[in-house]
Amino acid sequence: xxxxxxxxxxxxxxxxxxxxxxxxxxxxxxxxxxxxxxxxxxxxxxxxxxxxxxxxxxxxxxxxxxxxxxxxxxxxxxxxxxxxxxxxxxxxxxxxxxxxxxxxxxxxxxxxxxxxxxxxxxxxxxxxxxxxxxxxxxxxxxxxxxxxxxxxxxxxxxxxxxxxxxxxxxxxxxxxxxxxxxxxxxxxxxxxxxxxxxxxxxxxxxxxxxxxxxxxxxxxxxxxxxxxxxxxxxxxxxxxxxxxxxxxxxxxxxxxxxxxxxxxxxxxxxxxxxxxxxxxxxxxxxxxxxxxxx
Numbered sequence: 001x002x003x004x005x006x007x008x009x010x011x012x013x014x015x016x017x018x019x020x021x022x023x024x025x026x027x028x029x030x031x032x033x034x035x036x037x038x039x040x041x042x043x044x045x046x047x048x049x050x051x052x053x054x055x056x057x058x059x060x061x062x063x064x065x066x067x068x069x070x071x072x073x074x075x076x077x078x079x080x081x082x083x084x085x086x087x088x089x090x091x092x093x094x095x096x097x098x099x100x101x102x103x104x105x106x107x108x109x110x111x112x113x114x115x116x117x118x119x120x121x122x123x124x125x126x127x128x129x130x131x132x133x134x135x136x137x138x139x140x141x142x143x144x145x146x147x148x149x150x151x152x153x154x155x156x157x158x159x160x161x162x163x164x165x166x167x168x169x170x171x172x173x174x175x176x177x178x179x180x181x182x183x184x185x186x187x188x189x190x191x192x193x194x195x196x197x198x199x200x201x202x203x204x205x206x207x208x209x210x211x212x213x214x215x216x217x218x219x220x221x222x223x224x225x226x227x228x229x230x231x232x233x234x235x236x237x238x239x240x241x242x243x244x245x246x247x248x249x250x251x252x253x254x255x256x257x258x259x260x261x262x263x264x265x266x267x268x269x270x271x272x273x274x275x276x277x278x279x280x281x282x283x284x285x286x287x288x289x290x291x292x293x294x
Contacts, residue, residue: 031143032134034163037170038179040150043201044169045073046244047234047263048147050251051167052107054267055143063100063108063141065134067159068149069122072112078103079247080111087113089133090126096133097140104252108141127158134162151179152186160187165195167231171202172212181216188224197231199266209233232269234262 035051037044045068052062066074066086075082082101088094101109122130137144146163148156160166166187170180184196198216200209213230220226237259243250251260267273 030138030141032146032162032164033143033167034146034148034160034165035167035169036148036156036160036183037150037168037176038152038181038183039176042150042169042171042176043234043240044150045077045147046240046250047169047199047201048145049074049077049107050249050260050263051266052143052145053105053249053251054263055271056105056107057264058267058271058273060143060271061106061108061141063110063137063144064103065110065144065146066112067146067155068112069155070113071149074109074147075101075111077244077247078109078249080109082109082111085111085113086130090122090130096136100140104249122155124154124158127155131158131162152183156183157186157190161190165197167197167199168228169199169201170212170216172200172208177212177216181219184216184220184226184228185224188220188226195229196226197229197270199231200233202236203233204236206233232262232266234259234266 035044035048045066048064052064055062064074066072069086072085080101080103082099084094084099086099089096089099096110099110101111103109134144146159148159150156160183168180168184170176180198187194187196198213200212203209203212209232210230213228213233217228217230220228235258237250237257239254239257240250240259243253246253250257251263254260
């Protein structure tokens, strides 16, 4: 009963702040977060989807932009068949707002084109022109999460450098840590000031996550003069792969799993909240109310 009362207080406070901002004409700008990784296979896209849903459980309106140009798979993981993608926007056939898809729990999705070499080999001016179109999404969500491709391509760096904040996903594997450092180094060389968060995926326990994060933080601070924030970790959980096979987010498919608990904790940390709502039931109801008011 006490938990439900606390949820009501947080919801009321969030709605009150939003209404006050609208009355005063000081509505906050959309927060843009890029999610990236040095190498593929670290669970970046799956993290993006579930992290977005976790943020929504705190009353945030969230939109995912699949910017893995050429190999986009947000729609595949969610079992969605988009009629239009970023390809149509880049070809000038659609406006970016026209291709927004409804996802689970009210999540908004902009699908990228998959299997299209044209998208994977965009020229610099084409990427910059597309990023400029993102201004049209201002206010359509509280948070836009850009799911980039892995690696250090020009396309990836363009999106990473354009974002307000960057979440770097790694695993405890030495190659993943090395590649994560590589992308952080590349970011730092282009942009001296920026907010970088680290998430360690597929760890056995919190100690392994801390050791992995410390390795990267120490090297980045010593050689790049950059303080990387350790946002948190996600435990290695068989529920994740099971959910992927069924094309459902693990936060919704297995809301009581250890991975779901971890992703909710990460969302709370990102939003500077202490409340950890349950991933279903009363939480879902109040989350929908918050988004309707938004």
